[in-house]
Amino acid sequence: MKIILKLQDNYELQANLFSFVIHFGLFIFMLVSIQWQMKDVYYSEVELWDAMPMQVKSQPVTNKKKSADIKKLTPKAIEKQKQLKINEDAEIKLKKKRKAEKKAKIKRVQKQALKQEKIEQLQKKLLEQEKIEQLQKKLLEQEKIDTLKESILDQDVKKNARIAVEADQELFAGSNTGELNKFKAMIQQKIYQNVNKQLCGLDLVELEFEIQLMPTGELLGDPKLMQSSKIESCDQALERAILQSQPLPVPKDAKLFSKLKNLKLKFSPNAYTE
């Protein structure tokens, strides 16, 4: 018994360690599962435009006009032609310049779009990172709650077991037997008052119910019929007798109540009691 008590002291630590290992394992498993879900996403690049590029319309140059113009060449005309050529060249240059500018603009827009995409991707990654962190936090919290719950439950089980063991020891020692029997007699008397044997025929039938009591004396759930009288009306009449007897007299002392929490009720409604 001493060894057990010593071990019992160590056991809490061991249990904590054990639960930590289990939860660590679970955490690892969750991490792995999260990574599995976080495979690289295949992104498709999209070019973003401010506006659609304008198409340049080239005017058709007729050969007939040119040939006619050549025929009527004068020095003024030559001068004019030269001027025109210069103008045309300037226009071409301007056009080229505009084209180059447009190209540059498109490139800029494309670059900006790419940058935007990258930023968005980064933001996404950051958000995911945040989510993961939050999840991790939650897991940690849950773990803490679980450990707390476990320890409370463990304490409850130990407490109940200790109470029951102590009640057993006390009963064995004879200090509480009288009290227990007193409450058993009170329960028996209260139920007896409600037993209607008229629905049980005349044969010596026997029935058995199991009940679970709350500390208030009320029933926890319905009475469980373990042995039937084989007369339905009799079974039902005795179930009603149990239900009608609520609340049953129960001790306030937790140790004593633990002995009466679960009861087996044996009925012999047609037994000769005289």
Place this chain on the structure above:
Amino acid sequence: MKIMLNYIHRFIFFVTLITLSLSSNSIEVIEILGGKASQIPIAITPFNEEIRTMGQVPDKKNAFREKMHKVIANDLERSGLFTSLDTSGISTIPDSDILINFSNWSALQAQFLVVGKIITIQNRLITRWSLIDIYKEKTVLSMEFSGSKKQYRGIAHKISDLIYKKLTGSPGVFHTRIAFVKKKSEKIYGLYVADYDGFNQRVIVNSSQPILSARWSPDGKKIAYVSFEKKKPVIYVQNLTTGKRVLVANFKGNNSAPAWSPDSKKLAIVLTYSANSQIYIINSDGSGIKQLMRTRSINTEPAWSPDGKEIFFSSDRGGNPQIYKVNVDGVSDVNRVTFEGKSNLSPSLSPDGKLLLFLTQDNGKFRVAIQNLLSNQVLKLTKGPHDESPVFSPNGHMVLFTYKDYGKTTKIGTVSINGLKVTPLRVGSEAIQESSWGPITSN
């Protein structure tokens, strides 16, 4: 090694803990021997009535509400197994099993609740009703009956029968009939058939001479009775469907006390043919007569056991009248059955053969009593002092008997076999005697 030790320690601890928990959780047993003969509290609400006129002049409102309520409540109370609770204090009476306020009814100490609705359309009467378990908060029976308005009593009796069957496991007898003899005047006697509660009387035989010992056959088709038409007692069997009757026993001396065999084929009768009263067995058509046994003492009032193997009878062979039994073949020994009381007579047996019903003489009073044939315990059901001819109801839960009203006029009434409920039957102001209870029929 240390880890191993750790595990072993842990294992030992768990095993010890579980063992201790199991030993401490050994369930306590409480034995409850015997019980009470109490009544089931049942709340029977008056059914709400709805009149559908269909263009005709409507009936008086609530014409059937109270009548049907009264029939059902009286039926169940008369059995002695139920006590009908007063529901007048409940403000809203439901007419179906939905929206039941269970706390109201459990405050009334009701274990069961009957709610329903009556719908009348022209000459038809439809009744929708439910039986509800208050403890379990659930409907245990929900049905609809219809018939003509004249049949309202029959419908109410049928409802009582079904409630009775559901809650007791035994068939109800509220739809059965009884037969009795009414002495209308010094020279007019009538054999009547009526509902078990005395309603719907119908005369089947009128005679200027006394009629005695009317006995309904177990198949419900015939009635045997003793008539003085021949200036001495003779036995007739009358068919209830055709009205035809057969003179079964007109032997030398008195012919009396007919008792049907369980298969309705034979009769045990009493003749004073040789000298004093002796029991004979005869076919119901009057053929094949056979003496049951020969003794010097008086043997009378035969009654068959439900298995048809034994005959119980009263005899003075021990000095005072007591009840004895003998095998139908008459070969075996005669055994005495009753021992309590100065004298016991008029035996009959319950349908399960476990209870013996008889008249017992107790301090000069004749009282109806039953004896448990398993334990031989005797329970006196009535107070007397002039009770007579007790017969069981077909389910064995009630007894029909005659008594003297203030020591003068003979009346009939019922008593429950727990002795808790004695109810007089209102069948008229005339002297009523020699009653008999008919069987349970399917319709």
